[in-house]
Amino acid sequence: MIAVSEIVSRINAALDAEGSGRYTFSRDFQPAINYAIEFYVSVFNSAFGDNKLSEENLRELVRTRIWQTSEDSRVFFNTDDTVEEVWSILAVMPNPVIKPATDPIVNPNPDESIFVPDVVFISSEDSAARQTHEEWAAAQKNIFMPGNLTLENTDFQDYAYKNFTHLKPGEAANEIMEEIEIRPYLNEKFVAVTYLVFPTNISQESDTVLFPKSMKNLIIQKALYFISMKQGDGTNLYSISQAEINSLVSLMS
């Protein structure tokens, strides 16, 4: 995590504006830092797609939580449950060992999964592979693809999950819950999901940015870039910060 106050003082130093009052937190630094956070979320999305990023780079954002699947072997992601918004799934681990050991819960609404907040993930021997919607259908009868339903030899049971989708028509746009589906079917059983949460935007100088400390320079440079755009004066700040960002992003990904 990076303290916002530290970023602000470094930006002030770069602008040679210490104590000047030329820049204020709410008008300049807050939107600039939030802009930088959102920019790197987009950059990392691309890096995830290319399998170029290890989760260690974003360890502050990694969570592992337990759900009980719905009767259709699906897990629903509801921000009311997880508190933080799910950004990207890193691992889906069926049949986890949890602590304290708990039996599946009687689900009054078996169409939906249950978030189980009171248990801790210990371990799992299984890991589900991520599949696209096209692969999902093709893999169903192929015994050499994860998520197939035809190879009944339990020694080779190989799980897969279908990436986020929304399968319940009729919900209002702001009520839509993304869901994943797991195969071979895990109906109303526990599953551990390791995921990244979206780094939240900052609102005060006492906040922290949920990116690793190694990214401090990237955030500062991008915030400076944003400030230079606002100034619109075509100073060296624009070109220098852009060059630094390019080199650092290429190093990260």
Place this chain on the structure above:
Amino acid sequence: MGKVLRHIVDDIAVDLRQIFDDRKVRESQIAYWVIMVGDRLKSQHINKRSSGAFLHTFPEVPVQKVEVPSDNLPRYRYYFDLPTCIYDFHNDQGIHYITYSVDAELPNELPPITNVKFGRTTPARLTTLYMNPHTKPDVKNPYFYRSGEKIFLMGVECIDIETVEIGLFMTLPPITEIKLDEEFDFPDELLFVLKKQVLEMGRFALMVPQERVNDGDDDTNAAQVPTNKLTSVNDPINRSDE
């Protein structure tokens, strides 16, 4: 316990670097390759050596009598289903022996295996056998023939047989049945050859370029498509003494 299939599969998976969640080659596929190659090597090994190392005996295989004839089941014939898959060696030598016990007729308490052994024949030769009194199938000189996964017993129609003892050279279990953590029934000295040949198969699978995959990505150079032969036609793998 000696070697188990899991050790072989894991070893090959590590060598092929297929140990991450989105790996292209799954454990089941490596096991399938191991079974494919393993069966060929093991059958060659058994053919070359007169050894009981891979002989499996089934002391009491139930025998049935056909009362209602149907396709492949002639009336009143005794038969039994092979309890497992066997190698299809020349002259049905995948079946090492079949015996049945006639304890009442033996002067001493001899073990069943010393009782009556079935000779091997084919349905086409049976007619000739019946024409000669010295070869005619009977209870002391019975024959068997194989038809698919069924073994028919000739010459014992007039007595009641409930079970037979058989010795078989079994294939490795199919992917639908094999267990990762049970003893892998394969000659130790051929493990190196098995691994080498499975790695060759895996290497080829991993060389198939992304362009052959429907992922919307079109940045692979077509010139990178592998065209080299992985194994020479003169490689010992492609020779057979059979």
